[in-house]
Amino acid sequence: MGIYDRIREMLLANERKEAVTEPLPTRAPVIPIERRTRTRVNARRGTSVLIVDDSKTIVVALSRMLQPSGFLISEAFDGETGVAMARASRPNLIFLDIVMPGLNGFAALRALRRDPETQDVPVIMMSGNEHATEQFFGSRIPADDFMKKPFSRLEVFARIQGLLDDQFVPQRRVAAGARRF
Secondary structure, X not given: OOHHHHHHHHHHHHHHHHHHOOOOOOOOOOOOOOHHHOOOOOXXXXXXXXXXXXXXXXXXXXXXXXXXXOOEEEEEOOHHHHHHHHHHHOOOEEEEEOOOOOOOHHHHHHHHHHOOOOOOOOEEEEEOOHHHHHHHHHOOOOOOEXXXXXXXXXXXXXXXXXXEOOOOOEOOOXXXXXXXX
C-alpha cells in the first residue's frame, strides 16, 4: 500500500468516525449576575463616617463612593487630627489608614480604644503597604475589619454591611472575652 492509499484510508476512516459520533448536548449559557442587580444592604441615611488617611486620593475616592448613598463624611489627613475629630463628633464609623506620618494608624486606634467616648466606634483599617498588612494581622489591636488598598466600591460596601446591626447602623464586633482597650 502506497502513501496515497494510506492517507486516503485515514481520511475515510476519519469521515466514518465523525458520522457515527453523536453531537454533544448543548447547555444553556451561563448568565452572570450583574452586580448592579444584587441587593445591597446600606447603612441608614445620615450615618456619619470619618475617613483618616494621609492620601488625599484615598479620602476623595472613599467620599465619592459613600456620599451618594447618604453617608455624612468627615475627613482628616493625619492620625492626631483624626483622633481629635473622633472624640469631638463621635462618628458612626471610621476608616483609618495604618501608614501615616506622625501618629500612625495603630497608635491612633489604640488611642481611640482607650478613650471611653470612642472605644465603641467601629473602625475599618486600611493599608496598601504589605508590611503594615502583616503587622495588622499580627497585632492585638481590636479593629473591626481590614481593607487592602486598592479597594473596590463593592468591597467598601461589603465591609460596611458586615458591621450593620438590626437598625442598619455600624456596630463594633467584640468577641466574647475580648479585651476592650
